[in-house]
Amino acid sequence: MVARAAAVIRVVVDLPFVPVTTTDRLPSPSWRSSDLSSVIATRPPIIAPAPRPVTRDAQRAAEPAPSATRPRVVTIPSSLSRRKSGGDTRRCRSSVVRGPCHPRNVSDADAECRGLGGSWGRPASEPGAGWAVVDVETSGFHPGQARVVSVAALALGDDGNVEGTFSSLLNPGVDPGPTHVHGLTTEILAGQPTFGEIVDELKDVLRGRTLVAHNVAFDYSFLAAEAELVGAELPIDTVMCTVxxxxxxxxxxxxxxxxxxxxxxxxxQMRPHDALDDALVLAQILKPALAGAHDRKAWLPVRPVQRRSWPNGQITHDELRPLKTIAARLPCAYQNPGRFVAGRPLVQGMSVALSSEIGHTYEELIERILHAGMAYTESVDQQTSLVICDEAEPDQGRGYQANEMGVPLVGDADFMQLLERVVGGTGLEEFTDATLSGDQFALF
Incomplete structure (x- = not known):
């Protein structure tokens, strides 16, 4: 018998070494169950997969409530509309009030309907609604800090004849300031009415008239500051400075x-720096000044002023700024046609600069520039169409810069004649993207 030999085959398989790691997680806080008999077992947290990235444009905001998207339409009262010389009332479309953080313009409702240049100045030959000659005496020079101690207002017709008078001393509640100027002491002002007590009478004189003062920015700013302190609204839409x-x-x-x-x-002049006497003197000055402007065919420096109603009910009166500061930032409704060519007419859209060598005042020329549909610029560059200058070879300023850059110079008298015939310009196309109108999108 032959013994069988068992062959033992050893197979060795080399496997890659894979380390086994364990993570010790801190158990989530366990809270006792309602019966306080056992501890709720904890389980490892479930980690959700990361969300797919979404572009910013695709992130739509939540739909707003119907009341939030419904515009509040404000109808301008007819009493605020400005009447033209022929007696026709120019209608203005109702304005849509923006968000609750924006104020509402409650001044002259026809301002939005007029052109960019039609709000400043008017020929002296055109009839107006009358004048309100005003003078104030104050305790200092800074509105909001100093107070009005005396005020006078005269209602004048368009021809300059006095139709009504109002004047009063005021108790400012503070030191009256330079008594050596206006002569009003604390003892004199004690017991006098406050501005809030006489503001209604003052508004009756101002309503519907152009406020006139000698250095009108001073008097208007003080009246506006006093009105805002008592929560009153001054019915002033236009002002004019006799200076x-x-x-x-x-x-x-x-x-x-x-x-x-x-x-x-x-x-x-009987009593200088007395509010009533100064107002009476100014009213007598205004009449021949208006006649002189009519004879010279000059424009009256009438300026629009605005006031705003805020959501909290407060009324604020905008600051009266120089015309050249405002005009330099106004957009022009026409394309710039390029340089002015001698012998040819002016064209709407031309960019006009002023030098210091001129006979007319800056404000008068700017009024005419804007009214003609041209743009006013404070600098001279390659886009400037012409520079108004009475000297042919100025040695400094904008006139000198214009000669260096080849920009034509035009005298102010010649410019006033050229204004009689201005060629219409090419209007700018208004771009509006209506595809996203009414939609709301997340910014981030």
Whole structure:
């Protein structure tokens, strides 16, 4: 018998070494069950897969409530609309109030309907709605800090004749300031009414008229500051400064102070720096000044002013800024046609700069530039169409820069004649993207 030999085959398989790691997780906080008898077992957290990235444009905001997307339409009262000389009332479309953080313009409702240049100045030959000559005496020079201690207002017709008078001393509640100027002491002002007590009477004189003052920015800013302190609204839509008006008449006086102008026209000034007396003197100055502007075919420096109603009910009156500051930032409704060519007419859209060598005042020329549909610029560059300058070879300023750059120079008298015939320009196309109108998108 042959013994069988068992062959043992050893197979060795080399497997890659895979380390086994374990992660010790801290158990999530266990809370006792309602019966406080056992501890709720914890389980490892379930980690959700990361969300697919979404582009910013595709992130739509939540749909707003119907009341939030419904615009509030404000109808401008007919009493605020501005009447033209022919008696027709120019209608203006109702304005849509924006979000609750935006104020609402409650001043002249026809301002949006007029052109960009039609709001500043008007020919002296055009009839107006009358004037309200105002003078104030104050305790200082800074509105909001100093107070009004005396005010006077005269209602005048368009021809300059006095139709009504109002004046009052005021108790400012503070030190009256320079008593050596206005002569009003604390003892005199004690017991006098406050501005809030007389503001309604003052508004009756101002309503529907253009406010007139000698250096109107000073008087208007103080009246506006006092009105805002008592929560009142002044019904003033336009103002006019007699300093600028008499400057356009080229009277040849040493200066344009009130007493100098009074002496020029033979007007007696009884009590300088008395509000009522100064207002009476200014009313007598205004009448010949208006006649002189009519004879010279000059424009009256009438300026629009605005006031705003805020959501909290507060009324604020905008600051009266220089015209050249506003005009330099106004967009023009026409394309720039390029350089002015001598012998050819002006074209709407031309960019016009002013040098210091001119006979007319800056404001008068800017009024005419805007009214003609041209643009005013404070700098001279390759886009400037012409520079108004009375000297052919100026040695400094914008006139000198214009000669260096080849920009034509035009005298102010010649420019005023050219304004009689201005060729219409090419309007700018308004771009509006209506595809996203009414939709709301997330910014981030």
């Amino acid at each position: 600028e008006l008499t400057r356009r008449l080229r009277l040849g006086t040493e200066n344009l102070r009130l007493e100098t102008l009074a002496a020029h026209w033979g007007i007696t």
